[in-house]
Amino acid sequence: MWGCSALQYPVNTMSADIIIKNGTVLTMNEDKEVIQAGVVIIKGRKIVEVGSNDLLAAYSSKNVIDAAGGIVMPGMINTHTHVSMSVFRSLADDVPDRLNRYIFPLENKMVSKEMSYLGALHGSIEMAKSGVTTMVDMYLYEESAAEAVKEIGLRGIMTQNIIKYPTADGKDAQAKIDLAIEFVENYKDDELITPGFGPHAPHTVNREDLEKIKLLSEEYNLPVSMHVAETETELNDFKDNYGMTPVEYLDSIGILNERFIAAHAIFVTDSDITLMKARDIGVAHNMVANIKSAKGVAPALKMHDQGLRVGLGTDGPMSGNTLDIIGQMGYVAKLHKLANKDRSVMPPLKVVEMATMGGARAIHREDELGSLEKGKLADIAIIEVISANMVPMYSPYSALVYSANASNVDTVIVNGEIIVKDKVLLTYDEVKSRKMMLDFSKRVSAIADTL
Numbered sequence: 001m002w003g004c005s006a007l008q009y010p011v012n013t014m015s016a017d018i019i020i021k022n023g024t025v026l027t028m029n030e031d032k033e034v035i036q037a038g039v040v041i042i043k044g045r046k047i048v049e050v051g052s053n054d055l056l057a058a059y060s061s062k063n064v065i066d067a068a069g070g071i072v073m074p075g076m077i078n079t080h081t082h083v084s085m086s087v088f089r090s091l092a093d094d095v096p097d098r099l100n101r102y103i104f105p106l107e108n109k110m111v112s113k114e115m116s117y118l119g120a121l122h123g124s125i126e127m128a129k130s131g132v133t134t135m136v137d138m139y140l141y142e143e144s145a146a147e148a149v150k151e152i153g154l155r156g157i158m159t160q161n162i163i164k165y166p167t168a169d170g171k172d173a174q175a176k177i178d179l180a181i182e183f184v185e186n187y188k189d190d191e192l193i194t195p196g197f198g199p200h201a202p203h204t205v206n207r208e209d210l211e212k213i214k215l216l217s218e219e220y221n222l223p224v225s226m227h228v229a230e231t232e233t234e235l236n237d238f239k240d241n242y243g244m245t246p247v248e249y250l251d252s253i254g255i256l257n258e259r260f261i262a263a264h265a266i267f268v269t270d271s272d273i274t275l276m277k278a279r280d281i282g283v284a285h286n287m288v289a290n291i292k293s294a295k296g297v298a299p300a301l302k303m304h305d306q307g308l309r310v311g312l313g314t315d316g317p318m319s320g321n322t323l324d325i326i327g328q329m330g331y332v333a334k335l336h337k338l339a340n341k342d343r344s345v346m347p348p349l350k351v352v353e354m355a356t357m358g359g360a361r362a363i364h365r366e367d368e369l370g371s372l373e374k375g376k377l378a379d380i381a382i383i384e385v386i387s388a389n390m391v392p393m394y395s396p397y398s399a400l401v402y403s404a405n406a407s408n409v410d411t412v413i414v415n416g417e418i419i420v421k422d423k424v425l426l427t428y429d430e431v432k433s434r435k436m437m438l439d440f441s442k443r444v445s446a447i448a449d450t451l
């Protein structure tokens with residue numbers, strides 16, 4: 001019979017769960033390839049193809065997202081936060097010695113499983129809507145925070161805070177180590193949540209407890225996140241008491257390894273940096289929180305350039321106030337330029353790299369996350385470029401670092417699931433969460449007034 005069916009019907013196409021088309025795709029792969037009018041094909045949890053619009057002839061899907069010229073980029077990774085502290089945001093911002101005078105007493109009165117869940121829910125909504133797809137968290141009752149992170153659909157490395165002082169979730173470090181073990185047992189096989197251990201800081205956890213945490217992290221092969229060398233006092237005290245820097249002290253315990261993520265690392269020496277590189281630890285660079293508290297500018301540029309695994313973090317919303325990484329990027333670029341008196345030292349590409357692949361490297365998940373490449377997990381953010389602050393756009397990297405803000409994020413995909421579309425969160429009723437937060441904040445205000 002004359003007539004070839006191939007001429008009358010579309011050629012067979014492969015089916016995809018999601019196709020993203022018509023975007024400026026920042027792959028953040030090794031060559032830092034940028035694809036104009038690029039296409040990303042997603043099947044299940046993973047990216048199966050990234051390329052030009054030729055791919056549209058090969059794949060079909062019921063779910064085609066037109067990025068409309070927007071920036072399609074890997075989901076950003078927030079490498080250090082205390083997401084549940086969103087309930088305390090904007091309290092006592094400028095009180096000196098705030099941690100001891102304000103935060104610890106407030107937490108002792110207010111923290112509960114309910115608070116940890118509610119704060120994490122609210123903070124996860126903020127992160128989801130700003131293109132953060134993975135967080136590294138440390139807090140009290142971390143299992144309750146993890147529940148909320150999972151509910152919103154984000155990826156979380158959630159570490160149970162362990163500190164020697166009595167806290168709402170345990171009378172001593174051992175009580176919190178027990179909580180961590182329970183949490184790890186419950187979540188060790190979870191697809192989105194990686195449970196872990198969060199010793200607070202070198203001076204707030206005893207050596208023997210750090211030794212226990214080290215062994216547990218090895219036994220379960222799960223991460224440790226910890227504040228390290230955050231203040232000059234910490235550095236001086238360790239030198240005086242042990243003749244070692246905090247980094248050297250931790251290394252003497254054997255806890256520094258590929259499972260360890262150091263938050264802050266402001267007061268580190270050149271030899272500390274060499275040691276951190278040799279131990280292959282991750283580093284969370286929290287520029288905004290560090291400068292807001294007048295602590296200093298961490299040598300993150302030096303660490304990055306020496307090949308350390310440096311990602312960006314916000315710290316808790318009581319320290320850095322916001323939880324989005326887009327808001328960090330401009331500060332990271334500008335403060336390092338200022339500190340080095342050289343406008344060329346921190347180009348936007350390097351900052352975007354820290355926000356994506358750097359974060360993935362900091363958590364040792366660079367094989368699965370941090371770039372848009374075939375075989376990686378589908379964690380993706382699409383940034384619109386039609387709002388006034390984004391027009392015109394000559395360089396997508398500059399636009400992201402110097403022009404964009406969190407509200408430019410249009411669509412977010414985590415683990416192959418669309419969780420934000422057209423700037424609307426699909427996984428939770430935001431009106432409901434806001435009402436819960438406002439009700440809780442009345443109780444916080446009443447307590448805060450007594451401090």
Ligand SMILES: [Zn+2]
Pocket residue numbers: 080081082227263315316
């Ligand atoms: Zn912190």
